Amino acid sequence: MATTTSSVSVDQQHPTSRGSTLREIKRNGWAYAFISPFYILYAVFGMFPLLYGVWLSFFKWDGISEMQWIGLRNYTRLFADDIWWYAVYNTIWLFFGATVPQLTIALILAFIINSNYIRGKDIYRAAFFSPFVASSVAISIVFLSIFGSRYGLLNYALSFVGIGPIRWLEDASWIKPSIAMVIIWQWTGYSMIIFLAGLQSINAELYEAAKVDGARTRDVFWHITMPLMRPVILFQVILSIIGAMQNFDIPVMLAGGTQSSAPGGTDRAGLVAMVQLYWTAFKYGEFGYAAAMALILFVLILIFSVIYNRWQGRSPTD
Amino acid sequence: MTTTLSRRRFLKIAAAGAGGIGAAALLAACGSAAPQSGQSGGQAQPAAPVQGDKVVTEITFWWWDQVGEVWKEPFEKAYPNIKLNFVNTPFADAHDKLLTSFAAGSGAPDVASIEIGRVGGFTAKGGLADLLAPPFDAGSLKNDMVAYKWTQGSTSDGRLVCLPWDIGPAGIWYRTDIFEALGLPTDPEAVEQLIGGPDRTWDDFFAFAKQLKEKSGGKTSLFADAGTDIYGAVYRQQGEGYADGNKVLIEEKATRPFQLAARVRREGIDANIPWWGAEWQTGLRDNAFAGMVIACWMQGGLTREQPDLVGKWRVVRAPEANYNWGGSFMAIPEQSKNKEAAWTFVKWACATPEGQNIMFKASGVFPAYKPAWEDPLYDEPVPFFGGQRAYRWGTEIGDNIKAIFRTPNDLQLDDIVGAELTKVLQDGKDPVQAAKDAEAEALKRIPDLQG
Secondary structure, eight states, X not given: OOSTXXXXXXXXXXXXXXXXXXXXXXXXXXHHHHHHHHHHHHIIIIIHHHHHHHHHTTEEOOSSSOOEEOTTHHHHHHHTOHHHHHHHHHHHHHIIIIIHHHHHHHHHHHHHHXXXXXXXXXXXXXXXXXXXXXXXXXXXXXHHHHTOTTTOHHHHHHHTTTOOOOOTTTSHHHHHHHHHHHHHHHHHHHHHHHHHHHHHTSOHHHHHHHHHTTOOHHHHIIIIIHHHHHHHHHHHHHHHHHHHHTOOHHHHHHHSTTTSSSTTSGGGTTOOHHHHHXXXXXXXXXXXXXXXXXXXXXXXHHHHXXXXXXXXXXXXXX | OOOOOSHHHHHHHHHHHTTSOGGGGGGGGGOOSOOOSOTTXXXXXXXXXXXXXXXXXXXXXXXXXXXXXXXXXXXXXXXXXXEEEEEEOOHHHHHHHHHHHXXXXXXXXXXXXXXXXXHHHHHHSSOBOOTTSTTOOGGGGGGGBOHHHHHHHBOTTSOBOSEEOEEOEEEEEEEHHXXXXXXXXXXXXXXXXXXXXXXXXXXXXXXXXXXHHHHTTTSOBSSSOIIIIIIHHHHHHTOSOSEETTEEOHHHHHHHHHHHHHHHHXXXXXXXXXXXXXXXXXXXXXXXXXXXXXXXXXXXXXXXXXXXXXXTEEEEOOSSOOEEOOOEEEEOBTTOSOHHHHHHHHHHHHHSHHHHHHHHHHHOOEESBGGGGGSGGGGSOBGGGTTBOOSHHHHHHTTSSOOOOOOTTHHHHHHHHHHHHHHHHHHOOOHHHHHHHHHHHXXXXXXXXXX
16 A cells, blocks of 8 residues: 555555454444443443543643633643643652662562562462452552651661651652562562462473573572563563553542642642642642543653653564 | 541541541541441431320430430420431531432432532532521521531521521640649639730740740640640631632632741740541640640540540630631521421520520530520539630630631631642741742632732
């Protein structure tokens, strides 16, 4: 279809291909009827809000009054909004400070648990996974006690080695590391289970062959495990990028509007993008502006995912 | 984390505590994990079941304190043809939920509660019925209500959409057990002399706070946090509100409170424990602070969460001026299908001595309805305050405080000033500059405002 004359054939083909799709749908009508609960629900509760969000981002709307078309003004304002970009910075900081270490630790743990040197694997698996099951609110309340400046467990422990007391959730330079620690603690087990599943799908003969050839554990890890794990890691990283950009509950509980005077705590150091978005919509009543934030966030997630995909997504046989 | 500015923060963490773990526990004001009296939500019940030969109308009432249940029995006894369904809506999202139901066009309760921090937003928008127009008749109640509350509940075009419910007379609370252990007098009159007599200033108060800390060898402060105790009080004494209509007042309102709070933190007068969280709870039990600058509604939560301390508290007026902290309104959404029954309840709860005082006795929620104050209850000794006759002074505050301004931008203004307050207290930022920066930030972020 590269030639100019082909435009005719495109025009001719279009209706036929559309017709054939319709015919296919008709032919498989029952199948579509049976899967309709999914796509109808998705259209109503998934697709519609998504598209409506895009539409909304061109309006000024407080949630009750008439919507007012303002074109791209939400976006021009957003690009000059220093608090928003600081919130985005904090979010990306937390991706590198929490999600990257979390994935690294999870991979190492999965490798260790998968090895033959460990007994009672199930116990470790359950133990590492359990934080993921706990509710974020409960986790935050526990960690609020741990991070307490005066009566906190962490400062109590540190006092024995002569450190502290650190004001974990009040000192602007410690808020993000504190949040990162909780995220790592909560999510490592989950990533580990996914990695473990990936590891177990690697053919054991490859390891045996490497052993016979005299490879050390480190070589096995870098030259056999890692290349074969690439699809699993890619999946996990993309999911983590999406999750990290949407971090909400832990930051809001530790540094959000619940405890401090303003969302994000001291100097807004713990303010992440989703928290700013939520506050903008529901507290400040600027739904259109918040919808623009959501769209920007979506674009950022897309960019990060594509970059990572380009960098690491090649097939392992390349 | 230092500074909690307002009652809504307090209630928010309460809601956080609803997860059930006792850490955020004081918070009972938000009635934590108690089973909700109706997951059924706020839909008005169009059905009118018949009991005997009476037609029973059901109304739904949203509030964020489990104590709301105490109204059910006496109200249904007085009005047997109305059934009151109280739904405990955690404060953190009670107002957002109401807003969502307006946007969605359904789901609102028959009677909603709106707090002082959010009232500016709700009076500026649609969704709530005008209580001055039929079938309602709130107009006759105007002279019985605390004046500033009436203004706050009214829209700019003179409709009344939020009926005043309660006020928050605030003062200094202190604990007699700690004062006694430190060899200080515990009698309210003697303590008033200690903190500077009838014409006391914040300086006098801080001087006493320093003495107390020295006496305890540095272990006990007079109050927990420069942000909540001092900033919160000094700011509200000037009349709450960072904007009058479109005119920003941040520099005018925030500079002195910033300065006093900064001084308290710098000189180590406060315990530097953030309010409402687990630290604060532990600090209270550990005698890390001997008092607080707080409003009367604190009584309900403290009674439930720290029953050992009931009777050990005393209250005296704050230095310099009386002031109000917190307070709520009741409103009837336009969506309600049972407006008349809803109005019967709202009127009974907010505008009869009976309804108001049932709640006051149960929780310390102080009526904005002045005739309720004629009850002998207000001159009787209060067990929570160790037999001190602690309520009459609250009634004097009602009409004698500086004007409070509410605007649709209150939440954002609170957050802008709050962010600067953290810098003042945590990073030692210059208070005067911080107030200037907050004002500039507000002007930049909220296009409607003018300097």
